[in-house]
Amino acid sequence: MFLLSSQVVWKEMELVEEKESSGSVEVSTLEDLGPQEEPVTFNPLLRAALTGNTEGVQQIFDDPEDPDREKATELLMEKDIVGRDLLYATCMAGKSDVIRTLAKYGVDLKDKTARGYTLLHCAAAWGQLETLKTLVELDADIFATTFRGEKARDIAYRYEQTECVEFLDWAEAKQNLRLLIVQIQATITDPEKVQGRLNKEDKSITHKACQAKTDWLENTKEPTMQDFLDQKQQLEDIMLPIFTKLATPRDADV
Template structure:
């Protein structure tokens, strides 16, 4: 069943926050999909500004000591529903990217998982919130995190036919692959214990220079395509692989004749 985002026809803001999209994913054949959990207590005072994009209102609660909810702000933000979702998930469902960015400044864990292993990125992907996905990736969340189905956010987006989200996460994955390869290579040549063997100074400089150039390329090509990212990674591999292969190859034992 394709998930539906918050709409104006919702009976209340709280029904959005406590939607059962995640339960629908768990058991698609359940007869009571979409049933809300039993409500207890009052509505979280952070909920309305989080859903409406009222960043200023949220900041006032967190930063104004005179605000009646100031001392409980973080507790209210991290308050969870029955499946382990806090207010950040409500913001994701509503597509409030600016709210996510604002709340991230207060030190919340953007990689926190629900009881079924879903992250904010999984949530935004399932609901088709492309701009929210972009905000989360900019905030350096873990795009490789797995839910209880061993799915990444990209897989969840594909399952719900969120095409634009799939395409963006494929791009993010290609960018991450290049960044990780640069970091891996840099570590290998600067850490002798992790390197494949003895490295000549000239070869070390060649690799480090190549890594620096690729990092600079990443910083200046923020809109690079998947193909361009893959090409850059391949170019670095073409430089690094022969050097590492040479390092890992044991020196041949001289023959008795040559020794004589």
């Protein structure tokens, strides 16, 4: 079992999921309190992570003379009874540089606890805006939901973390534009879906539209959420007649 060197850290972490239980007494007491009832063990990687010591974290993984190097991955991956690992405590503490460093060593930023909480949910609950930005940059799943069907954005809203809500709305709008581009490109290159329904001009229009939006994503400085929404609507408008062709039943094809 993964046990932290500071019981305060897990006590606070447990409050996140305790809040999400809506006060139900049916939530497992063992899951919520188990880690506090166990003897605390020393984890050198945790100490470095919670103090923001990125050099110390790297040394444990990379220095062949460090006595903890062989078990570094084990220290990182070990979980408590509800599925929380060292990264959850790091997110709660807002140690973004450490998270970025740990991401180099094979951690799964999309991992979930037993009740479906992700690192994004944790950072959102505790109002760690910079940590949210780091996780999104590292491709954490902003659409992941808990056992209650709530995204990180919903958790931030519940606990009145206004800046986190605004950022996650922005990030979701950006991701939705990206996903639309990917969806269009995948559809237009699928011979089974196209089935000769599109001519060369249709394909050219599609390619140019997707490329234009991709370039916009890569080059636009400080876009707003509304900018993403507008770009997505423009792309949908361009693609509407083309997707109408693709939606035509085969027996009606000319």
